Every structure is written in structure tokens, then in C-alpha cells.
Amino acid sequence: MSLTLIQRDDCHLCDQAWEQLAAAGVADFASLWIDGDAALEARYGARIPVLRREADGAELDWPFSGEAVRRFLAA
Incomplete structure (x- = not known):
């Protein structure tokens, strides 16, 4: 499954999101950095980090746990 973590530079919440993805066993995902892109900003x-499932565009907003990520992937 193709996933993208939407994030910004120097974001402690984004670092925590990486930890939750690891806890859920997600090792392969793309990163989309919103810094400097007015449309993405x-x-x-205010929502980042956001995990997006590329197959259908569904998004999981922060805060999320490893268990929430597993449920998101199973949906």
C-alpha cells in the first residue's frame, strides 16, 4: 500500500508520527514536505502530520497511535 506522511521540517509531532508508523510496522512510505509551498501550507x-493513503486519498490526522495506523491501513 502506498502511503505519504505529510509533514514539515523541525516538527516534533512529525518525529512522533514516524515513531507511531514504526510501531505499526510501516517501514515504507513517502514524505511530502509542506515547507515553502503556499498551497500545501x-x-x-495546522493539521500536520497527516498520513495519506494514496489508493483512495483517505487521510489520518494527528494525533494517531500505532493501533490507529493499523486500523487505517485495514480500512
Whole structure:
């Protein structure tokens, strides 16, 4: 399954999201950095980190746990 973690530089919540992805056994995902992109900042600025499932565009907003990530992947 193709996943993207939408994040920004120097974001402690994004670091925590990486930990939760690891806890869920997710080792392969793309990163989308919103820094410097006005459109992405407007869409995701206050929501990051966000995990997006590329197959259907579904998004899981922070905060999420490893268990929430596993449920998101199974949906």
C-alpha cells in the first residue's frame, strides 16, 4: 500500500508520527514536505502530520497511535 506522511521540517509531532508508523510496522512510505509551498501550507498547516493513503486519498490526522495506523491501513 502506498502511503505519504505529510509533514514539515523541525516538527516534533512529525518525529512522533514516524515513531507511531514504526510501531505499526510501516517501514515504507513517502514524505511530502509542506515547507515553502503556499498551497500545501494552506491545506495542511495546522493539521500536520497527516498520513495519506494514496489508493483512495483517505487521510489520518494527528494525533494517531500505532493501533490507529493499523486500523487505517485495514480500512
